[in-house]
Amino acid sequence: MDLVGLTSLMKLTSGERGIAIGLIDGPVATDHPALTAESIRRLPGGGPCLLPGSPACRHGTFIAGILVARRGGAAPAICPGCTVIARPVFAETTSDGQRPPSVTAPQLATAICECVDAGVRVLNLSAGMTQPSTRQERELNSALDYAAGHGALVVVAAGNQGTLGSSALTRHPWVIPVVGYGMDARPMAQSNLGSSMGRRGLGAPGENVTSLSPQGGLQTQGGTSVAAAFVTGAIALLWSRFPKAGVAEIKRAVTGGHGPRRTSVVPPLLDAWGAHQTLSATQSARATQ
Template sequence: MNPLDLVGLSPLMKLTSGESEVTIGLLDGPVAVDHPELNAESIRLSGDTPCLPKRSTACRHGTFVAGILVARRGGMAPAICPGCTVLSRPVFTETAPDEEHSLSVSVQRLATAVRECVDAGARVLNVSAGTAQPSTRQERELHAALDHAAAHGALVVVAAGNQGTLGSSALTRHPWVIPVVGYDSEGRPSAHSNLGSSMGRLGLGAPGENVVSLSAHGGVRTQHGTSVATAFVTGAIGLLWSRFPQADVAEVKNALTGCHGRRRTSVVPPLLDAWKAHRMLSATQSGRAAE
């Protein structure tokens, strides 16, 4: 099944391409903003953030995720919300090609980036980074940054991780975040995705296998993983807030994660249903207008 159809994004994308007032903080690698299929006018760079070298894992990863969000419509990338503004805040260190450890980030660096994006006006943060096991002090620092996001009404969407393990991390177990698990095209959790009680209770599933998006070298490439899946949830939030700018953060979060009925007890989160979330917000906002 088409990834956009799988999670109810196709009908929502027909209604809007996103509004520039909705800013998405992209905490990832740098983005190759000169890619011809990228809607570069929708990208704000945080300081001097060149995508060099373009062969690096960080650059390839950041460009791929940016393509899911703000590629130009009509190409091969999902291009969920090209009308939204993406604030690119690189957190990965540029290293040689295929060094996967380049997709890890220190807790302090991540916490700083979260605060900076929130203070710059981001309404939703897309976090693909994994961190080493933090000390108690470092975990408090990270949680303080996430509390800062919550206090300012910014949603935080995070990748669950790709180790295929059962358990939570300092990032995914924070009650404010929405952890995202990768799903295959048949709507089943991917074998590589981490699962756990916090993912099942707070999170969502989204397309995470054989997704096509932009390559830093130009053209497109295929990638899988929970980082890929995370961008689908972030893009859905961008479209929902574009459609319902007066909705508060609790309403948007509940429409996404609370529309699946009874209290969750599984370690596997439900699949994103963006169209159902849209219907819920539509009813909520219509009821408010009638008061």
């Protein structure tokens, strides 16, 4: 938390129920004792967690724990006062692998639009996506445009292949791609990097993070999916503190959009407290006008 300036921000707020996060991931085990019934709502397009040992359910529950687990436990529990609107896109399988199944671009596009229509303020995507056709990529871009047009920020995991480049998701100008950082404040070797990450993205904790397991206990994971949830949670807290802030204002504060143009393929670390200070100064100046 200290690495990305969340400690001080979390002392001020646990989030507001009216700030909704669209979790496009695997199913969430909503019966976990560290989750509250009012913190998670599932859209009709996705089912519940039926196979707690499946990679899809393990992943979705883990990310939900980072965001809205009860505070005081081992999970990060960044914004338990906010609402998670879960829209599962990964099918549950009996595979023993740790990576969630992949999803198609049309499936993602549908889920994005459904979450936006449900009133989410920020979407969290950590999807292993099959290579889209040109038509499918246009469909995905249209969904991301739809999110932008309706004032919903989109946070996307950069991927864990250790490559230099971009994807159909991270290339979109509205998306905030997130790279996983270790506790040494350096990007993890497995994190994808590239110009889109460097220009518009952020880094966040992605190494040995502990959160919820669908079996009722805890698990430890890492990677860019984990890192993306830290950025999403920070945005939800900032919007809870400054509910009248516009979407562009929140995005600039979080990503440092007023600073010099970035040229590196490596993004800076999230500074949640710095973003809070920026928004506080902006709101104060506006109040005196």
